[in-house]
Amino acid sequence: MSSYDINLLTREEKQEQVKTKLVKLSSVLSVFLLILVGCLSFYYFSKAQNLKKSIKEEDIKITSMRNSIQEMSDVEVSARNLFQRYTAIEGIFAERIYYSFLLEHFNSKIPIGVTVNSFNFRGQSEIDISGDAENYLLVSQFLRNLNEVADPQVFTSADLTSVTLNASDRSVKYAIVVSFDVESLKGR
């Protein structure tokens, strides 16, 4: 099977055909490109315009609200002063250590027969305590009371630092270091 060229058109006509095709194709492509660019241009342009419009509207609102705020400047100053003072007071309340609670809590731990002669703070969260007790067992009881688990857990640890027997009346002198949780004494 052999193929034969049966196109009988002249060379000029063939060229004309190619030329027509080329013009048609380029026209279609360029129109399509124009439509595409036109659509994109419309989209971005309208979007930009909408944004500008929104910004203008917000500006009008902001100007109006600023005017309203400026009319109430006296109230604003008063509110700011109140807030500044209130914030400072709130901070003081939050950081205040309620020593009355500490003392009451401590007092509840002292067994009958034990007296406290001195109570001094050492550092931020320790107390030096010294006193007398009728016997060793009461000192031990006092220590147990201070170390017992309670809610709130004010005293975190209690250590006996010295204990001396008074031979004359069989009483005991003791010294204890008690650690306490500062946070448990705040915000009461």
Next chain:
Amino acid sequence: MEDLLPQESQESTEIPVEDLNSSSNLALGDKTSRKIKMPNVSFIPKEKILGILINFLVPLLCLIGCGIAFFVFLYPAYQEIPSLESTLSTKTALSSQLNRKVSVLKELVDFSSQVEAYVQVTEKALISEPKVPELLAQIDNMSRESGMDVFSLNYSQSTSGDAPGMRFVDVALASSGSFESLVLFLKSVENASRLVVLKDFRYSYSDREGTRLVSASFQLQSPYLLVSSTAVTDEPIELSISSPEFLSDMEKILNLRQYGIGESSAVPSAPVSLPESASQSPLISVPETVPNPDLPSELPPMTPTEISPDLEPVPVSQENPL
């Protein structure tokens, strides 16, 4: 495509090389006249160009249109949009912030009487000036009312606090009494209408006239704060007078007790009553007349100032021992 070119372009013009480079030829001694074929591109007929333009008129017009659309609309808009979006979001945020501020201010205006009462109460709790004599009188009153005898009372101006503008007056107190009176005094300090903070204390027992007494020394601090705010339109107001935290703190402040000069016994400050219907007003109702005792120009004489031999002097220094 050769046919699309003008016929004349295929023709050539013969130019004698002699004319072009006669000096080089002379140098070489070559007198031969050689001909070079040069394409003639100077004459393209206008009809052909016009024909091409007419044939490709639509694509050309479209491309011109594309160019105009791109450079006039698309590209500038595309470039502008991010900055516009950013501006809009900033403006929207500012607008909503101002809107909130306006509503807060309107609320404050609506409850201006209560706000005024809150201002007075907070100014009483955290005063603007040191007012040392009044403070000493307050501490003396608290001590006596608790059942403690004052031995010494000293003060010094102290360092500034954490909050901007806040300063402290340091007071050292030495007193004696029962253990119960000591606890009562500490509670008085914690509940005084002018804020007093206990920084340190110590106590020891001593026998006096057959009774066992607590001799205690305290280091107290009373803060004072000078506030001078200005109206800044675009800055928000963080105060919310209807928030539970604010109301709770205000109630706490309102419940503090006054220990003013000349008050033999401290009385609770303005009674606090919550509104009948909390839903109608979120604010604590304060009586119109908040007690504001007028302070006498002169202080009553300070009684006992002798220092107990059992007590260690309380150092009042700039540094906080705790």
